[in-house]
Amino acid sequence: MVNTVEPDEYLSVLNPEQKAAVVHDGSSLLILAGAGSGKTRVITTKIAYLISQKHVDPASILAVTFTKKAAKEMQERAVALDERAAKAQIRTFHSFGAFFLRLYANEAGINGNFTVYDDDDMVTLVSKAVPSLTRQQAAQAAHKISLAKDYCFTPDSGELGTIESDSAFADIYDAYEKRLRATGNVDFGDLIMLPYLVLKNNEQIRARLHYRYRVIMVDEYQDSNVAQFLLLQQLAGVEENAGVYVCVVGDDDQSIYKFRGAEVQNILNFQKQFPGTSLIRLEKNYRSTSEILSCADSVVKNNDDRLGKTLVAVRGKGKQPTLVFLPTQDDETQFCAELIQQAHKTQKDKDGNKVPGVPYSDWAILYRTNAQSLGFETEFLHKKIPYTVVGSLKFYEREEIKDALAWLAFCANQRDEIAFRRIINKPTRGIGDTSQDKIIAQVKEGDSILSGCKAVKLSKKAADGVKQFCELVEEFEEMIPNVEATVEAEQPVAKKTADPGKLSYFVEKVVERAGLVEYHKSQDEIAGTQKTANIQELVNSAVLYPCTKAGLLDFLDHIELDRTMENAEGEDGEKDSVTLITLHNTKGLEFSRVIITGLESGIFPRDDKTGEELEEERRLFYVGITRARDELYLTSCGLRRLYGSTKYMSPSPFLNEIGKQNIRILGQAPSSFSYAGGGQTKDDNPLAQKYCKGASVYHDEYGHGQIVHTEYSNDGEYVVSVSFETGGVKRFLPKYQQKSLLIENN
DNA sequence: CCCGTCGTTATTTTT
DNA sequence: TAACGACGGG
Secondary structure (H helix, E strand, C coil): CCECCCHHHHHHCCCHHHHHHHHCCCCCEEEEECCCCCHHHHHHHHHHHHHHCCCCCHHHEEEEECCHHHHHHHHHHHHHHEHHHHHCEEEEHHHHHHHHHHHCHHHHCCCCCCCEECHHHHHHHHHHHCCCCCHHHHHHHHHHHHHHHHCCCCCCCHHHHHCCCCCHHHHHHHHHHHHHHHHCCEECCHHHHHHHHHHHHCHHHHHHHHHHCCEEEECCHHHCEHHHHHHHHHHHCCCCCCCCEEEEEECHHHCCCHHHCECCHHHHCHHHHCCCCEEEEECEECCCCHHHHHHHHHHHCCCCCCCCCCCEECCCCCCCCEEEEEEEHHHHHHHHHHHHHHHHCCEECCCCCEECCCCHHHEEEEECCHHHHHHHHHHHHHHCCCEEECCCCCHHHCHHHHHHHHHHHHHHCCCCHHHHHHHHCCCCCCCCHHHHHHHHHHCCCCCCHHHHHHHCCCCHHHHHHHHHHHHHHHHHHHHCCCCCCCCCCCCCCCCCCCCCCEHHHHHHHHHHHCCHHHHHHHHHHHHCCCHHHHHHHHHHHHHHCECCHHHHHHHHHHHHHCCCCCCHHHHCCCCCCEEEEECHHHCCCCEEEEEECCCECEECCECCCCHHHHHHHHHHHHHHHCCEEEEEEEEEEEEEEECCEEEECCECHHHHHCCHHHCEEECCCCCCCCCCCCCCCECCCHHHHHCCCCCEEEECCCEEEEEEEEEECCCCCEEEEEEECCCCEEEECCCCCCCCEEECCC
8 A cells, every 4th residue: 555644544634624625626626725724734635635536647736836845845745645746746836937948948948957047146137238227227127027027028018017117118128138048047037937938829838738737736826926827827728628627725815925926816816717616715723722813803804805704713712912012112122032031931830830931932023124133133132032033144145155056057057147247256367347248248149158258358367367267167067967857857865965976076176166165264264254154055955966967957946946945054943942033934834922023003014005005014914913823912112213213103003903802902002092091901010000090109298199190201111190189290200219109008 | 356434225025 | 223335545
């Protein structure tokens, strides 16, 4: 028996809706899967079920996700259910695109050896294609070009105006495309757009693909863009009734990437675009307590543009979420630090038994912008709370890594202008910008840049440098056999990076001989960085690939397409630390305890957000809330340092949307907050609890009185106003006057 | 070529 | 405020 788990067994753990989704057949299927409703389980089970019960050939199943991580997890879980799932194509959209383009490079008008340019490279290429642009204009144009490709708009497309009204843009886009095609490489947008165009224009290839892929599943469909929809449509062969089974899974309430071209309408209109679609809702939430869930629901129901669903908590009621109003952002970081530290201590329950403290790793601090992590980092460092910042500076965009990758990319494709410019003069070989331009100008269409190096006339110094460079390239060339490209190359497992059969051997030689190691080693010594270690990490990761051209391309694909690669010290995944993370980055994650910070108007949501965009911000808030399993805290500050000056902040409008019964409030709510003065307000500040509104006091100078008002001053001090029997109201700072202002017990 | 200084500019970012 | 990029002097 091949199965790792019996179908009866894996089906029996599903609830009725999940099971219905797994066994569904005969038409397209839209699964609306709420947060924490077990959607990955459904997809993976469906894959196993199709293979074992419906006798679908695993290789004819194509499952696409958006992140490498998601693809990996899906693959692993499917294989755990049925090991034949290892033969299924479980990939990211982009890696599928890359795979497709290597097969049909000719039809797409590109080089089969292409590598993928990232956003940075795009900017460089735009400024080379249109030198009159400033760097900033180039960056803007590059961004618009990506966006255009997200909609499959070509430079001559009439609809380009919806992206940019300036007619000059089409020319910039066109110039960029010509320059890009000359390199033989592609950008991220091409990985979707080109396959779409090939399929659309080539009936034969389309038919071949329809024959090959009988089942297509898409995860996180709410985040797909128009180009991805168009590609899916071609693969599914909707128009020609190709009989391909399409199943998409997503949650319209969790669509948070509109700004990057994601189109919620894809999921909202799926039933129209794929006629006869069945709809299954997964509304049982296995993650959060019902208190947290109803809090989330009270927020997201304020959105108009949604299919609508109501999550039901399977777990118990749990603890009510807490909203904390704090005077300043420093109080916010302190509050979080103390909350976490307090919980971390070993505590005693009511019977006096020791209860282990809450591990740091149970906690996540969520914020809207990366910059907000700074305050928490400072405070945590000070209080010695271990933390991990997720996603701020990424491995792949580090200078040294980009350098090494550029060398590798150039070895793979010697028409790669961007890579060439990056490596030719690093370390210095006396070849400046002008010499580089001259070399490029010498290259005839379709030729290697090396031919330009040989044809060009330069000064003695530059010519020597170029010669040196060419020799290096030729040396590397000999090291890497051009074995027939097996696109789906098996990845042999090995440990030794020094094995000449492994790509790591090649990578190590390249970074060494090209002078990169030496170059960055000196940088490390000056700046105390760990660039050399990062390069070593890159070498290590190449051990999984064979030392061939195909292996190199495969490696570059995986690096280029995997932006979530951990940094060098990230090996110890076990480290007990608090997670600091942007709201966007939390998608797909969950934590026992979540603190969503900076809930202030202007920060979250940003104040330029209205209409659809405001709804997206609200969904982002919803995503944040639904990450929490057990406890949820929301913090909002009255005062925040912003762009140099200190600003008064008012609470996020989203806070007013939370049902009163769904939240417990601590701290002094500003008057602009609708619950303010509702009498429900509590404050965890011990002073505020002692000197609360209505308390009778005795002052040694003014006599008996009553506290009629409490507030926090601008600098965060707790202030009480006391009305004395003798008449007159005085204000005090209890912090300094605990001795002279006494609380009277009746 | 490297370093300092000045000025500019502040989202989110699966691939 | 702070961080980063551009530019100019040594």
